[in-house]
Amino acid sequence: MLFATRIDVLFGNVSELIYWRDVKKSGIVFGAGLTLLVAFACCSIISVIAYTSLAVLLGTLCFRIYKNIMQAVQKTNEGDPFKEYLAMEISPSKDKVHEIVDVILNHVSCSVVKLRDVFFIKDIVDSLKFGVFLWCLTYIGAWFNGITLLILAHIAIFSLPKLYEMNKTQVDQYLHLACSQINELISTVRSKIPLPTGRKEKNQ
Numbered sequence: 001m002l003f004a005t006r007i008d009v010l011f012g013n014v015s016e017l018i019y020w021r022d023v024k025k026s027g028i029v030f031g032a033g034l035t036l037l038v039a040f041a042c043c044s045i046i047s048v049i050a051y052t053s054l055a056v057l058l059g060t061l062c063f064r065i066y067k068n069i070m071q072a073v074q075k076t077n078e079g080d081p082f083k084e085y086l087a088m089e090i091s092p093s094k095d096k097v098h099e100i101v102d103v104i105l106n107h108v109s110c111s112v113v114k115l116r117d118v119f120f121i122k123d124i125v126d127s128l129k130f131g132v133f134l135w136c137l138t139y140i141g142a143w144f145n146g147i148t149l150l151i152l153a154h155i156a157i158f159s160l161p162k163l164y165e166m167n168k169t170q171v172d173q174y175l176h177l178a179c180s181q182i183n184e185l186i187s188t189v190r191s192k193i194p195l196p197t198g199r200k201e202k203n204q
Contacts, residue, residue, distance in 0.1 A: 018161050030158045037154055041147045125189055 020026045039048045060082070067081045080086070092100075117123065118130040140149070164171055 018157055019165060020158075020162055026158065030154075033154050034151065037147065037151045041151065125186055128189070 016022065017026050017029050036048070036052075039052075043051075064081060067078070070076075071078055118127045121127045144152070
């Protein structure tokens with residue numbers, strides 16, 4: 001229950017970021033993420049990680065020296081400015097690790113079962129939809145590389161939800177119309193292809 005509560009809090013915080021409830025926080029996260037992804041696109045991952053870590057290390061080192069100098073000048077005894085962070089417990093408990101692993105294994109198991117069903121044609125319509133999806137991916141892969149897709153996804157995450165919230169009525173209307181057309185097409189395909197489905201196989 002505690003783990004579920006923490007997950008809810010995490011997703012609540014993420015939702016506040018992508019919906020720009022706090023413009024300052026969302027801007028910082030969006031800008032930092034986009035800068036990092038662009039850096040990955042321009043340089044190797046090792047270089048980006050090394051330079052970023054070096055910048056953080058230099059920043060903390062300069063801040064520590066500055067605080068020590070100020071303490072010596074003002075003759076105060078504040079101690080280590082990072083003692084609060086050094087005292088933080090960052091090692092997860094065994095129970096929390098087990099819960100996280102269980103969630104991951106459940107998602108992996110469901111994904112494997114779904115892939116098995118589509119590749120071995122449990123439902124021909126689902127397999128055809130998956131085939132169309134893979135065919136579209138071949139074109140996307142030819143147009144963009146992985147890091148470009150991550151950049152576009154990052155921009156979409158911080159823009160599309162807010163745009164949807166601002167134009168919810170119009171978007172829902174078009175989505176409902178599109179879903180109706182797709183459902184009609186799927187029903188037509190199912191009626192034209194007289195192949196057994198998983199439900200019929202179970203009845204036999």
